[in-house]
Amino acid sequence: MKAAPPDQAASPKFSHSSRRYGISRSLLTIWRRQYRNGELGGAGSPAFIPLTIAADPQGTASPAPVPPNPEARVEITLRNGRCVAVPANVCPEALARLLSVVDSR
DSSP states (O other), X not given: OOSHHHHHHTSTTHHHHHHHHTOOHHHHHHHHHXXXXXXXXXXXXXXXXXXXXXXXXXXXXXXXXXXXXXXXXXXXXXXXXXXXXXXXXXXXXXHHHHHHHHTOO
């Protein structure tokens, strides 16, 4: 998404673009400057790489499963800007009910 908004930042609808994408004007300005200076993209850009999953060769032992960390948490940022932190092993159905209430507008 970084490559699209700087193009639109050059238009007279600069603040409209920032509101539409939910990006602060200052961040859009930084991206615009980086785009002009050629700092976006390049050799260090993220890229997809090919991945092949092969069957386990005979005779290799599977690694022992790692026990879940009871203190592990997941932070979820919702569309309305609220952030919810829940245990990593939260029940999916309970989480869905919670998010439907917290994310309501």
